[in-house]
Amino acid sequence: MRYGLQARVLTILALVLGTALVVLAALWWQYEDSQEELAGIGREAVHELAMEGLRRRGAALSSQLAEAIANPLYYFDLDTIGELSRSVLRQPDVAYVIVFDAEGLVVHDGSSDIPGYGQPMDDPFAAGAIAAQSLRVQWSAETMDVTQPIFIGDERIGGVRLGFSLAVVGEQQSRADALLRQGLGAIAQRNLYWLAALLAALTALGVAVLVLVSRGLVRPIRQLAEAARAVEIGRYERVQLDTRRGDELGDLIRAFKRMSESVDRHDRDIRRMAYGDSLTGLPNRLAFRELLDQRLLTLQASGGELALLFLDVDDFKRVNDTLGHDAGDEVLAQFATRIRQCVERIGGDGAEVARFGGDEFVALILGQDMRATASRLADAIILELQQPIEVLGREVFLGASVGITLFPHDAAGAGLLLKNGDIAMYQAKVAGKNCYRFYSKAMNQAVERRVQMEQDLRGAWERGELSLHYQPVFRLADGALVGAEALLRWQHPLHGVIPPAVFIDVAEQSGLIEALGRHVLARACEDAQRWQVEQGEAPFVSVNISARQLRGGDLPEVVAATLKDSGLAPERLHIELTETAVLGDEVQASALLSRLRALGVKIWLDDFGTGFSGLSHLRRVPVDGVKIDRSFVADVLRDPDDLALTSAIIAMAHSLGITVVAEGVENEGQYAVLRERNCDLAQGFWLGRPMAMQELMRRLAG
Known part of the structure; x- marks a missing residue:
């Protein structure tokens, strides 16, 4: 057979096909x-993506649970711990939840009967979990164990463990x-x-x-x-x-x-x-702490300076109590905007603002000459926050107390800086609020003394350390003793007599003033019920009421119950409130004072003339008397301005039918001037010092 063209083509095609097949086979x-x-x-x-995602989720979930469970664990609130644990345990890939104390003993596992309660953890991950000082992740073939320690301040009180099943990852x-x-x-x-x-x-x-x-x-x-x-x-x-x-x-x-x-x-x-903070959009405490750690590492290497400004809104609780929490949230959001604008304008590059929770904010600034810059920023923030805020059609006036701490002068670590800033802010509040204070080492001692005083003050009334003294009040027209002001005194078993100016402020800040105020009111009414004179009406008793008691809203009910229990006639009880406490929120104060006056009780404004209000406010606030502050009375013989102001207060009050009481009468000349100006009542050391109940009764009898 001839090997023709067709065969060659076929051969070539076969070769090409075979070559292509070989090539294709190789390919x-x-x-x-x-x-x-x-x-x-x-x-x-x-696999790596799923495992990393599970690890991140475990870290976030354990951190959130640890933060939520810190206070319940500290107070050993098993119900709350169980509820929080079960909410996490219900998630499909969570195999177990274990809450343990500082010794590694099981506190809760999310079950109803807690079979392992009080038992030491003995699983393979237990030793690592107990020793963990920060987030710790441990693995086995079937489980990922995430441990997050729980701290209160610097004290490690326990931890929480979450077990995630790896079956889902598989x-x-x-x-x-x-x-x-x-x-x-x-x-x-x-x-x-x-x-x-x-x-x-x-x-x-x-x-x-x-x-x-x-x-x-x-x-x-x-x-x-x-x-x-x-x-x-x-x-x-x-x-x-x-x-x-x-x-x-x-x-x-x-x-x-x-x-x-x-x-x-x-x-x-x-x-x-x-x-993040959902209300203000600012970073929260966790984000700010990480940022602060990073900045401190950088500054420790470069030798720069840093300032922290702790800001707390003064009397913010009054907004929530009077206008509601929605209004309070609106105030916080507006404050956050104002603070951020001030920090951006003055703080310069690298400045940050965070909300630590409630009405507390923290600002961080960098640069040189931090003390001067921090002072300018604090002044600007305080001035800005003094401007009124319109909420629900009303103008709200608040302020801010600012504490300042500097790196590296005050501390080298983030934890100590945050603590120092908080202490400085607290001292700003003690100094009268609406101001700023730089941290100093002496503040630590002051805080410790104040904490100790607060502890000693708790139960002092029950232990008989607190008592009432009474300062007589005289009618200027005839010199008759017509009443007395109840004054609280503290005889400390170790420190002796503690001035009211010291412990009353502690009571106000700690909230103890509400309980003490009830005791004082009841004892003063009981004592006054025993006062008698030979001729004329029985003397009245005046009792000071704090702004905190006024904001509580139940003062009329408390006064009515006290009058009923003591049997004291309502017209013999005079309630004294400071001018600033009453005029801080005229609407609520006017409503409460009207209810008190409806009982027959008299209302006096104490320290009148020292507040930010004018005499015109007296037309809108239902009061029966005003007490001219002792600072005006002290200089009526030397200062024509004080004499003119005192005379104007007396004339204006009388035109409104309001009784005028002069405080701090220390000599006969002051007494004579006040009597000449037709002042109604007076009290002071020249007339009579504060005295015990028995001495006052002897004076009334004489």
């Missing part, structure tokens, strides 16, 4: 190997691996079909297959792997997965994109909850 072998490699990369990436990995293999298998089958169908187009088919494999498979898988690595390190902005493919690989790309977007969204939500 197919390489393709299969690359599939396995890519599947492995994808599986590893998905299931996610299996589903992702199955989906990936399914997509790769479908592509492989489709490529084999086209290879068989288009074998006649030898070179074109080979090139087409190579192009198809390169562009249609390898590149998308590499994009997926790169996207997985970006998600793994938290760089979600690098994930660029856009495709119009309608095949399984396109489904896989879109599914991976949705998964990365979901992880990114949850990560943002967790960070926002963990690091």
Whole structure:
């Protein structure tokens, strides 16, 4: 047979076909190997992503639970601890929740009967959990254990452990691996079909297959792997997965994109909850602490300075009590805006503001000459916060107390700086509020003394250390003793007599004044019921009421019950309130005072003339008398201005039908001037010093 052209063509075609088949076979072998490699990369990436996501979720969830459970654990509130533990335990991938104390004993496990209560933890993770001083993550083949210690201040009081089942991670990995293999298998089958169908187009088919494999498979898988690595390190902005493919690989790309977007969204939500304040939009305490640690590390290396300003809104509780918490939130939001604007304007580059909770804010500024800059910023903030805020159609006037601490002068660590700033802010409040104070080492001793005094003051009435003295009040027209002011005295068993100016402020700040005020009111009414004189009406008793008692809202009920129990006639009880306490919120004060006057009780404004109000306010506030502050009475003989002001107060009050009482009468000349100006009543050391109940009764009898 002749080897003709057709055979040669066939031979050539066979050779080309055989060569193409060999080449295609080699390419197919390489393709299969690359599939396995890519599947492995994808599986590893998905596994690492899932594990990292679980670790982050465990850290965030344990931190939130530890923060929420700190106070219940400190007060050993098992009900609250159990409720919080069960809320976490109900999540599908949480295998267990264990709350333990500082010795590693189980306090709660989220169950109703707590079978392990009081028992030491003895599982493989227990030793590491007990020793953990910060977040600690431990692993086994089936479980991820996350431990978060719980601190109150610097004291570690226990911790919380969360166990996460790794079965969920395995299931996610299996589903992702199955989906990936399914997509790769479908592509492989489709490529084999086209290879068989288009074998006649030898070179074109080979090139087409190579192009198809390169562009249609390898590149998308590499994009997926790169996207997985970006998600793994938290760089979600690098994930660029856009495709119009309608095949399984396109489904896989879109599914991976949705998964990365979901992880990114949850990560943002967790960070926002963990690091942001939802009301003001400012960073919270946790975010500020991390920022402060970073700044201190930088400054320790560079030798720069830093100032922290602690700001607390003065008398903010009055807003919540009178206008409601919604109004309080609006006030805080406006204050946050004002504070941030001041810090941005004066603090310069690197300045930050955070809300630590409630009505407390913290500002951080950097630079040189921090004392001068911090002073300017504090002055600006105090001035700005003094401006009225309009809420619910009303103008609210508040202020701020600011404490300032400096790095590195006051402390080198974040914890001590935060403590010092808080102490300085407290001293600003003690100094009269609406001012600022720099931290000094002497403040620590003052705080310790104040804390000790507060502890000693608790129960002092029950122990008989507190008693009432009475300062007589005289009628100027005839010199008759017509009443007495009840004054609280403290005879400390170790420190002797403690001045009222010292312990009354402690009682106000700690809230003890409300209980003490009830005791004083009851004892004064009981004592006054025993007072008698030979001629004329029985003397009245005047009792000082604090602004805190007035804000409580139940003062009329308390007074009515006290009068009923003591049997004292209402007209013999005079309630004294400071001018600033009454005029701080005229609407609420006027309503309460009207209810008191309806009982028959007399209302006097104490320290009149020292507040920010004018005499015109007397027309809007229902009062029966005003007490001219002793600072005016002291200089009526020397200062024409004080004499003129005193005369004007007397004339204006009389024109409104209001009784005038002069405080601090120390000599006969003052007495004579006041009598000449038609002042109604007077009290002072020249007339009579504060005296015990028995001495006052002897004086009344004489």
